[in-house]
Amino acid sequence: xxxxxxxxxxxxxxxxxxxxxxxxxxxxxxxxxxxxxxxxxxxxxxxxxxxxxxxxxxxxxxxxxxxxxxxxxxxxxxxxxxxxxxxxxxxxxxxxxxxxxxxxxxxxxxxxxxxxxxxxxxxxxxxxxxxxxxxxxxxxxxxxxxxxxxxxxxxxxxxxxxxxxxxxxxxxxxxxxxxxxxxxxxxxxxxxxxxxxxxxxxxxxxxxxxxxxxxxxxxxxxxxxxxxxxxxxxxxxxxxxxxxxxxxxxxxxxxxxxxxxxxxxxxxx
Numbered sequence: 057x058x059x060x061x062x063x064x065x066x067x068x069x070x071x072x073x074x075x076x077x078x079x080x081x082x083x084x085x086x087x088x089x090x091x092x093x094x095x096x097x098x099x100x101x102x103x104x105x106x107x108x109x110x111x112x113x114x115x116x117x118x119x120x121x122x123x124x125x126x127x128x129x130x131x132x133x134x135x136x137x138x139x140x141x142x143x144x145x146x147x148x149x150x151x152x153x154x155x156x157x158x159x160x161x162x163x164x165x166x167x168x169x170x171x172x173x174x175x176x177x178x179x180x181x182x183x184x185x186x187x188x189x190x191x192x193x194x195x196x197x198x199x200x201x202x203x204x205x206x207x208x209x210x211x212x213x214x215x216x217x218x219x220x221x222x223x224x225x226x227x228x229x230x231x232x233x234x235x236x237x238x239x240x241x242x243x244x245x246x247x248x249x250x251x252x253x254x255x256x257x258x259x260x261x262x263x264x265x266x267x268x269x270x271x272x273x274x275x276x277x278x279x280x281x282x283x284x285x286x287x288x289x290x291x292x293x294x295x296x297x298x299x300x301x302x303x304x305x306x307x308x309x310x311x312x313x314x315x316x317x318x319x320x321x322x323x324x325x
Contacts, residue, residue, distance in 0.1 A: 058101070058103070058104055058106075058107035059099065059101055060083065060098055060099060060100040065097060067114070068114045070115070072093070072094045074115075075090070075094075076113060076122065078122045078126070079110050082102065082106045082109055082110045083096075083100060083102060083106075084100065085097060105129075109129055112125055112129060112262055112263070112266070113125055114248060115247065115249075115258075124259055125259050125263070128259070128260070128263050132263065156180070156181055156182075156221070156222050156224075157179070157180055157216045157221045157222065157223045158178070158179040158223075158225075158226060159177075159179075159209045159212055159213060159224070159225045160176065160177040160179070160226050160227075160286075160289050160291065161175070161205035161209040162174070162175050162176075162202070162228060162229075162282070162292035162295070162325070163175070163199075163200070163202035163203070163204060163229065164198065164201055164296035164297065164325035165196050165197050165198045166325070169195055169197045170195070170196070171192070171196065171303075172191075172193045172196025172197060172198070172200060172296075172300065173189065173193075173201060173296045173297070173300040173304075174189070174201050174202075174205035174208065174295075174296055175291075175293065175296040175298070176189075176205060176212065176292055177288045177289075177295065178212065179288055184287070184314055184316060186310075187291060187292075187295055187309070187314060187319070188208065188212075188295065188307055188310065189295035189296070189298045189302075189307075189308060189310055190299050190304040190306050191204045191205075191208070191305065191306075191307055192299050192300060192302070192303045192305050198229075199229075199231055199232070199256070199257060200257055200260070202229035202231065203229075203232050203235065203257055203260045203261065205227075206225070206233075206264060207264045208307050210225070210264060210267045210268055210275075211267065213225055213271060214270070214271050217274045217275065223275045223276070224276035224277075225277045225278070226278055226279075226288065227277065227279060228280050228282035233277060235257075235261050235264070235265075236261070236264050236265050236268050236277070237277060240265040241265075243261075244265070283324070287316065287320075290324070291316070293325045294319050294322045295310065297322065297323050297324065298322070
């Protein structure tokens with residue numbers, strides 16, 4: 057539980073007048089009492105989940121973006137509560153629970169902006185184990201697709217770490233890595249603002265940054281060159297194209313047989 061203090065409230069609002077209706081609900085305050093919300097909030101006890109959402113909603117003014125943050129956060133909570141080891145739909149034998157796990161992530165868009173999708177390839181002990189694809193957006197960008205892929209990779213990494221595995225994530229988007237590892241901390245200190253205009257893709261950046269901070273001491277996140285012949289990167293790339301072609305909006309496991317050569321012969325992004 058979180059006791060609401062002035063310090064806590066400053067994490068979620070720049071000025072008292074900036075409070076949103078969604079944040080009022082998280083504080084269990086009626087919208088009709090908006091003018092008195094600050095004094096009513098102090099000393100309240102709210103759940104950790106409500107506290108995290110309150111902070112994540114800072115500066116998010118449109119209802120659509122607020123709903124997206126809440127939806128993504130709820131998905132993250134559901135993912136955290138899921139069993140650490142997932143059974144395949146075909147009840148195939150699973151890889152050992154411990155070992156080295158490498159996650160390759162990629163996102164693509166054609167044209168840019170245009171139809172976008174994300175892909176992930178998971179390797180265990182040096183061999184491809186799982187492929188994931190989806191998050192199709194009819195009007196996406198390369199950057200949103202790359203950030204979505206990295207966020208899903210962080211979710212996977214979190215579960216693998218909980219299972220006792222050593223995890224590394226390899227991403228070919230320097231933009232996505234810089235957003236999470238370099239720029240986000242400065243933006244956060246400035247109330248999620250930056251000189252020169254808005255921070256694009258702020259909602260997914262906030263979610264990814266919060267998740268990365270939880271596991272950064274147990275995961276390696278590094279940049280690799282795209283289309284340089286690295287099998288994991290190429291497989292993740294093919295999954296982005298597969299996502300665009302199938303228009304799958306959720307992030308789904310690729311359940312066909314993983315024939316590496318056949319998949320690599322698919323259209324590249």
